[in-house]
Amino acid sequence: MERDLTELINRVQHHTCGSYCLRKKKTPHSDRDDGDDIPDGAPAEDHPMECRFGFPQPEQPFTDILEDPKRGWVLRVQRSVMDGLTNQFNPHYLQIWRANTDFTPITSLRAVLLYIAKYAAKPETASVSLSHVLQTFAGKIEVDKPARSTLIKLMMTYPIECDFSCQEAAHIILGLPLIEKSFKVVSVNLSGSSRVMLNTEALDDDGDDDGDDGSRAAHTDALIERYMNRGSQFEDISLYDILESYEYNSAKNDWQRLAARAKTRVVTTYPDPPADINSEEFCRILHLLHIPFREVPPADTP
Numbered sequence: 001m002e003r004d005l006t007e008l009i010n011r012v013q014h015h016t017c018g019s020y021c022l023r024k025k026k027t028p029h030s031d032r033d034d035g036d037d038i039p040d041g042a043p044a045e046d047h048p049m050e051c052r053f054g055f056p057q058p059e060q061p062f063t064d065i066l067e068d069p070k071r072g073w074v075l076r077v078q079r080s081v082m083d084g085l086t087n088q089f090n091p092h093y094l095q096i097w098r099a100n101t102d103f104t105p106i107t108s109l110r111a112v113l114l115y116i117a118k119y120a121a122k123p124e125t126a127s128v129s130l131s132h133v134l135q136t137f138a139g140k141i142e143v144d145k146p147a148r149s150t151l152i153k154l155m156m157t158y159p160i161e162c163d164f165s166c167q168e169a170a171h172i173i174l175g176l177p178l179i180e181k182s183f184k185v186v187s188v189n190l191s192g193s194s195r196v197m198l199n200t201e202a203l204d205d206d207g208d209d210d211g212d213d214g215s216r217a218a219h220t221d222a223l224i225e226r227y228m229n230r231g232s233q234f235e236d237i238s239l240y241d242i243l244e245s246y247e248y249n250s251a252k253n254d255w256q257r258l259a260a261r262a263k264t265r266v267v268t269t270y271p272d273p274p275a276d277i278n279s280e281e282f283c284r285i286l287h288l289l290h291i292p293f294r295e296v297p298p299a300d301t302p
Contacts, residue, residue, distance in 0.1 A: 061078065230242070243267045
């Protein structure tokens with residue numbers, strides 16, 4: 001077992017610096033904007049480089065937990081000068097996995113959160129730009145063919161050149177939802193147009209609170225009419241309060257309060273109220289949202 005472990009360490013656990021990890025050395029006292037430690041008059045090939053993973057690792061006489069200014073508290077295992085390029089590992093996992101591993105014990109909740117955030121925010125490789133696709137087609141276009149055919153090919157090709165992260169692709173393949181929400185959002189159009197895309201999962205005709213995550217087309221006047229035709233028991237309740245804390249029950253043809261354990265909804269409007277709180281549009285939107293009405297008030301209502 002010891003011989004097998006030694007051979008594995010020598011084969012897969014030794015770090016070799018290259019273009020993947022070497023970066024220009026930075027110094028906090030550099031006067032340059034990019035922080036590169038470049039001596040005055042030095043040629044580009046003489047720029048000092050360093051490994052972004054910290055290899056070779058310094059000698060560690062004994063295993064200890066030390067504070068790192070960037071990573072917080074980290075475990076530094078015992079290593080000699082000869083082991084400066086050996087990647088940290090766990091013997092049992094290494095012999096099971098039989099490939100390169102990077103084993104780091106958890107020392108704090110902050111370390112876990114930083115690790116998760118690092119990979120969750122790691123960007124995927126971007127697809128080629130529209131101009132690049134167009135140049136590719138332009139180089140293949142025949143002189144006697146009209147430009148229209150090239151544009152058709154471009155429009156048929158570019159829409160499929162969208163980027164999908166590994167996580168998004170896995171969710172699509174497994175049929176899992178792409179998002180999970182701890183609250184529901186209902187959007188109402190107060191622009192005056194007769195048709196708008198609404199997230200109506202909270203306002204399904206069957207009164208069911210478990211609608212899908214999509215959006216469907218709905219007539220704004222139908223939503224407003226439901227409010228204006230509300231029962232007398234809701235006379236003093238504003239449109240905002242209705243959308244936030246009530247749902248429409250088509251069987252009763254009226255609104256009803258959400259279940260006691262249901263969370264109130266987040267109400268958004270289109271358009272957003274303008275930044276100028278003294279503008280007529282700002283007052284009109286707030287009037288519609290927070291003052292009960294049976295008829296849509298005129299635009300010049302104070």
